[in-house]
Amino acid sequence: MSKYVKDLITEDLRGRLEGVEEALLVDVVGLEANASNQLRGELEAKNINLLVVKNSLAQRATAGSSLAPMFEGLTGTSAVCWGGEDVVSLAKEVTRLAGSDGLQAFKTRGGVMDGEALTAQQVSEVSKWPNRQEQLSILVGQILGPGAMLAGQLMGPGGALAGQVGQIAEGADASEN
Numbered sequence: 001m002s003k004y005v006k007d008l009i010t011e012d013l014r015g016r017l018e019g020v021e022e023a024l025l026v027d028v029v030g031l032e033a034n035a036s037n038q039l040r041g042e043l044e045a046k047n048i049n050l051l052v053v054k055n056s057l058a059q060r061a062t063a064g065s066s067l068a069p070m071f072e073g074l075t076g077t078s079a080v081c082w083g084g085e086d087v088v089s090l091a092k093e094v095t096r097l098a099g100s101d102g103l104q105a106f107k108t109r110g111g112v113m114d115g116e117a118l119t120a121q122q123v124s125e126v127s128k129w130p131n132r133q134e135q136l137s138i139l140v141g142q143i144l145g146p147g148a149m150l151a152g153q154l155m156g157p158g159g160a161l162a163g164q165v166g167q168i169a170e171g172a173d174a175s176e177n
Contacts, residue, residue: 006057013053013061021066022113023082024094024123025074028052030105039103046093048083069117070110078109087113088131095127 017023028036028050043050055078059071070080084090091111098106111118113126130138 006060009054009057010060013051013058016051017062017065017067017080017082020082021115022087022090022111023067023070023080024087024090024111024118025070025078025109026050026081026094026098027076027107027109028079028105029077031103035102035105039097039106042097043081043093046084046089048081048090048093050079050081052077052079066115067112069115070112072117074109086132087111088126088129091123091127091129092131095124 028039031039040050055071055074055076058078058080059068059074062068062071071078081090081094084093094108097103098108100106108120108123110120111123118126
């Protein structure tokens with residue numbers, strides 16, 4: 001491949017990966033055409049991009065970016081996955097697909113998160129974390145929990161008192177008639 005073509009491909013990769021901070025490396029070598037189309041369709045439905053890259057060109061394209069550690073010392077052909085809601089959702093989806101029956105050749109190879117390289121085992125561990133939406137719901141529950149408990153504690157005695165006052169008022173109405 002000529003230097004001019006390499007430069008064109010490198011610039012294209014740099015443009016596609018511009019703004020991407022976290023991504024995963026996967027292995028798609030050995031996937032049949034139908035399985036590859038199924039994989040790409042499922043990833044696209046989750047707003048996840050998949051791009052097969054030559055490692056040397058990807059190293060050139062990501063030099064100086066947060067994705068650079070992902071390609072250090074890598075050999076063979078790889079595919080880069082990025083997108084989704086966050087890196088945890090991305091890891092969950094890739095791990096789920098890697099374990100499915102029709103996609104035995106699809107495997108995680110690693111990735112990058114917060115500028116640090118991840119191994120395939122670390123990607124599997126990240127997939128078990130709560131994603132952004134789950135973390136927000138946990139946080140909201142922790143914020144609202146004490147307030148709900150306080151309201152319940154305040155309303156308990158107040159409700160009992162209101163019930164007793166209501167019974168006394170009904171008793172007074174019954175005795176007047």
